Amino acid sequence: MSNFQRKLLKWFDSHARELPWRINRDPYRIWLSEVMLQQTTVAAVIGYFDRFVTKFPTLVSLAAAEEADVLLLWQGLGYYSRARNLHRAAKILVNEHNGKFPEDPEIFSKLPGIGRYMLGAILSQAFEQRLPIVEANTRRVYVRLLSRFDLDLDSREGQVWLWQTATDLLPRKRIGDFNQALMELGATLCRPQPLCEECPVSKECLAYQSGLQDQLPLSRKKKEFEQVQTVTLVIEDQGKFLLRQIGPGGRWARLWEFPQRTIEPEETEAEACRKLLEELGIRAQIGKEITQIRYGVTRFKIQMTALEAELTGRAIAREDFRWLLPGEWADHPLSTPMRKLAEILRNPRQLRLF
DNA sequence: AACTCGGGGAC
DNA sequence: GTCCCAGAGTT
Numbered sequence: 001m002s003n004f005q006r007k008l009l010k011w012f013d014s015h016a017r018e019l020p021w022r023i024n025r026d027p028y029r030i031w032l033s034e035v036m037l038q039q040t041t042v043a044a045v046i047g048y049f050d051r052f053v054t055k056f057p058t059l060v061s062l063a064a065a066e067e068a069d070v071l072l073l074w075q076g077l078g079y080y081s082r083a084r085n086l087h088r089a090a091k092i093l094v095n096e097h098n099g100k101f102p103e104d105p106e107i108f109s110k111l112p113g114i115g116r117y118m119l120g121a122i123l124s125q126a127f128e129q130r131l132p133i134v135e136a137n138t139r140r141v142y143v144r145l146l147s148r149f150d151l152d153l154d155s156r157e158g159q160v161w162l163w164q165t166a167t168d169l170l171p172r173k174r175i176g177d178f179n180q181a182l183m184e185l186g187a188t189l190c191r192p193q194p195l196c197e198e199c200p201v202s203k204e205c206l207a208y209q210s211g212l213q214d215q216l217p218l219s220r221k222k223k224e225f226e227q228v229q230t231v232t233l234v235i236e237d238q239g240k241f242l243l244r245q246i247g248p249g250g251r252w253a254r255l256w257e258f259p260q261r262t263i264e265p266e267e268t269e270a271e272a273c274r275k276l277l278e279e280l281g282i283r284a285q286i287g288k289e290i291t292q293i294r295y296g297v298t299r300f301k302i303q304m305t306a307l308e309a310e311l312t313g314r315a316i317a318r319e320d321f322r323w324l325l326p327g328e329w330a331d332h333p334l335s336t337p338m339r340k341l342a343e344i345l346r347n348p349r350q351l352r353l354f
Numbered sequence: 355a356a357c358t359c360g361g362g363g364a365c
Numbered sequence: 366g367t368c369c370c371a372g373a374g375t376t
Contacts, residue, residue, distance in 0.1 A: 037371035044362060045371090078360030081374075115373045135371050156355085183371060192364095192369080219368095357376080364369085 004145075004204045005171040005178065011200035012181035015188070017042075020049050025176075027101040027126035028059045034121050035086050035113060039079060042187070048077050059101070062087065063094035085113030103127045116163070125176035132166030133179045134159075137186025142166065143217045144190060147206035154220060 016022070019042065021033030032052060036045045052073050056062040062070070067087055074083040089111040093099060102108045103126075109119045120131035134142075139153060142165045151158050171178050189195045194213050196202050207213040 034371065039359090039370055039372060040361080041363070041370060076361070078362085079372085081359065082372090085373080113373065117372060121371070133371085136369080137371065154355095180371095187371080355376100358374085359372105362370090365367085 001171050001173075004169070004201050007200045007204070008181045008185065009171070009174055009177060012177060012184055016180070016184055017188075020046060020053075022180075025126055027122065028062075029053060030125045031101075031122050032086070034118055035082050036077065038082060038118075040077065044077070048073070059090055060094055060099050063090040063099070082113060085111075088112045089114070101126065103129065105129060105131065120166075121179060124179045128173075128175050130170055130172075130175050132163060132170055133182070134162045134166050135183070137183045137190070138166065138179075139186075140192070140217055141182055141186045141190050142169075144194070144207040144213050145201070145205050147210060147212065147216070149212075149216070149218065153217060 019033075021029045033045070033049060036049055036052075055073055056065060056070075065087065067084065070083050070087045071080060074080055077083075092111060093101065097107075103123065105119055105123060108114055108123060109116075114122075117133055117135050120129075120133040121135075123129035124131050124133070139162060142148075142162060143151075143153065146165065148161070151161060153159070153162060169178075169182075185199070185201075189199045194208075196205070196208050196213055199205070199208070202208045205213065207216050
């Protein structure tokens with residue numbers, strides 16, 4: 001066992017946080033914790049984890065649940081497909097594997113929601129399978145440990161290096177603890193702003209020995225977002241609401257599908273809006289307010305124009321439009337746009353363009 | 355390879 | 366406001 005491995009494990013033994021999913025090695029709890037922790041911080045997960053295992057303490061109880069009840073417990077945690085995949089996988093295990101967790105990576109990795117990270121994280125913790133992990137914390141650790149300045153971690157080459165490095169570092173024994181220790185180190189000491197004075201493996205860390213730990217990891221390439229003009233309408237008629245949004249070139253539609261209408265490149269969104277309203281037989285006034293919104297996790301920037309208008313009350317309910325009944329979705333808990341629209345609909349006399 | 359999913363915390 | 370987070374699935 002290398003110095004790095006020995007020191008890291010020794011540090012983990014005395015510094016590991018006491019977390020609800022570490023009280024035993026129940027594969028179900030470990031699995032659940034890893035699902036909840038995807039792209040989600042420990043602090044946010046703990047409460048959800050406790051409530052979830054109280055309601056569904058075992059794999060069998062989860063598999064027997066209705067999806068709606070599972071989603072209810074997930075409400076507010078985000079990435080709801082995680083919950084659906086978890087539930088689907090639980091049913092598969094109960095129906096096709098007698099409710100037993102497969103220790104075989106070939107079988108486990110076929111379950112919905114199980115990618116390469118989940119495979120290693122769960123099977124190494126639960127069954128001491130010798131499988132590596134790469135995620136945000138360990139990524140920082142690997143890169144600093146070996147001082148890789150010359151590699152774009154998001155490239156294919158970078159990914160290959162990360163997983164190979166993770167594999168090479170694994171000890172012979174205590175695989176689960178070792179993987180946990182790597183993440184614990186990344187989460188508590190080897191943070192973006194590292195606390196190297198307290199680090200148990202700073203002598204083994206190439207970046208620290210060069211004094212370059214603050215320069216790593218290299219910042220990701222910034223995504224460039226195109227400024228686009230878009231028109232979104234929320235139209236109320238007799239208690240029903242029609243949503244339309246159009247972007248340049250008719251390239252995309254949001255919130256609800258609708259007949260495409262293109263905003264010409266030279267056309268301002270205000271002009272496009274006027275034409276659209278004219279088509280619909282709606283008299284409206286277009287405001288001047290410009291702002292930006294963030295739509296869920298997708299950060300595209302949108303020019304917004306405030307609009308208040310009066311409906312003429314005709315020629316709206318065209319057959320190719322889809323209508324939403326407020327009761328069907330306004331209280332739906334799972335989606336930001338749903339809530340945003342619910343806000344709009346609290347004042348249903350307003351027709352707003354945003 | 356790029357997009358999408360989501361909410362919260364740090365700054 | 367921006368950036369990041371115990372990633373996976375889809376296209």
